[in-house]
Amino acid sequence: MSKRQKPETEHDMSNLIDNLKRVDDVKYNRRAFIKSMTGATVALGLATLPFQIAGAKKKADQEARVKIAELSSLPKGASTTFSYPTEGDTAILVHTVEGELVAYNNKCTHLQCPVFYEKERDILVCPCHRGFFDIKTGHPVEGPPQRELPLIELEVQDGKVYAVGRKYRHE
Numbered sequence: 525m526s527k528r529q530k531p532e533t534e535h536d537m538s539n540l541i542d543n544l545k546r547v548d549d550v551k552y553n554r555r556a557f558i559k560s561m562t563g564a565t566v567a568l569g570l571a572t573l574p575f576q577i578a579g580a581k582k583k584a585d586q587e588a589r590v591k592i593a594e595l596s597s598l599p600k601g602a603s604t605t606f607s608y609p610t611e612g613d614t615a616i617l618v619h620t621v622e623g624e625l626v627a628y629n630n631k632c633t634h635l636q637c638p639v640f641y642e643k644e645r646d647i648l649v650c651p652c653h654r655g656f657f658d659i660k661t662g663h664p665v666e667g668p669p670q671r672e673l674p675l676i677e678l679e680v681q682d683g684k685v686y687a688v689g690r691k692y693r694h695e
């Protein structure tokens with residue numbers, strides 16, 4: 525009899541088919557599993573891409589260092605506007621009456637009107653709907669705004685004021 529024997533009974537044939545199916549099942553299931561895992565990995569990577577970009581952007585925001593002003597041109601009680609970290613992100617730098625330097629993005633967190641520094645009350649004011657923000661923290665203290673202004677982190681070096689990062693504190 526040759527090596528490749530023909531099954532002799534119907535029962536042997538049935539066993540052979542069962543075995544073939546099992547071998548194929550394992551082989552094809554493994555392939556399907558690997559394919560689906562590859563697909564899932566790619567899909568997950570694509571789905572999280574916006575967050576990866578946002579994370580990278582956030583890091584870039586924190587690392588950007590932009591000169592805002594000469595300290596000598598900003599006496600106590602004065603303020604100046606600038607943009608940070610992009611041209612569209614308008615901001616305000618204030619040398620407070622008490623002598624502190626603080627900066628925030630200056631779009632009101634209510635409906636985006638620009639906020640101004642009011643020296644007499646040492647406070648940030650949004651004229652649109654009479655919103656007020658604490659000068660030391662940027663938190664809303666009066667009027668419709670509910671969220672604080674994004675904080676611009678500052679450094680002073682050789683008489684120059686630099687923006688070095690931005691913090692959102694209400695996420």
Ligand code: FES
Nearest residue numbers: 632634635650655
């Ligand atoms: S936009 Fe500032 S209070 Fe409404």
